[in-house]
Amino acid sequence: MKLKLLLGFFLTGYLFTYSQFDTDAIHLNITHIPNSNLKNADARADLTEVDFQSFTPTIRIGKNTKLNSIINYRLYDYNFDSLNPESDNYPDNLHHFKYTLLVRQKINERWNAYIAPRLNIRTDFKSNFTYRDLFPALTAMFVKDVVRNPHYKYGIGINFNNNNGKFRVLPTAYFQYQKDNMKISAFIPSKASITFANEKYAYGFGYHSESNITHLNLSDDPAVNPNNITYLRNMNVFVYPSYSRNLGSNIWVTLNAGITILRLYEQYNSNFDDISDYYNDSFKPNAYFSIGFSYKVDDNKK
16 A cells, blocks of 8 residues: 655754754654565555654752653554465554653663653554563663763663564663764664764764564454464664755755665564565665754753
């Protein structure tokens, strides 16, 4: 099914001019990957992603605690082209909702704690809502400001999720170097970038990855769904140069164009067991492009 959208949004807030290094209070990104072939199956598809996120104003509790809510919606719109009847089990639209409560706690002059519990709802909306659509997660990280060199920050942490039907603990790390008009940042393993920016424009290079499990509401009839397909795991890894421009009033437009070096497309049964090579597949690498609009606020005021 082709995506047909009428997109509108209103951006309001502060009346200052900030650099590209500041935080997106609101962003809307649209990414398109042209037709790509699956490696094991006789099928191909293009993909359009729509990603909207809102970062709410900060609530301060005392002198050392800050709270923010982050609300995110992402649509994956696949358009499959195949004469093989097996492709009927390939979902067209995946809907992902995520709510994050970000807690920032100052421990001392050097250390800050970041705790972010998340509730994910991932479904194809083809049936009623069930517990299988829920995917809770939690990230906890300690970040240190380097006193001798204030341009550096680094941190370590852990991430909990139940993406495979049971809770897993994964290590994560953070690094940032910012000086004058250059910023290098990495949140390992999900993304890293280098950016050069001023108040009018920014350019750079980076990568980021997306990995999600989505509940599919397919038929329980063995004749229609003989492998009891219940979940889909999709993973995309993007490598890209980027260019951003300040349109005025803190509204930025960002253009990315690069390649997808990894695109997993794996289907599982209700026990998260592998089904077959046909269903545990991946798309071949392909070019992609994206455009995004964002409204930015000063990092020191959030």
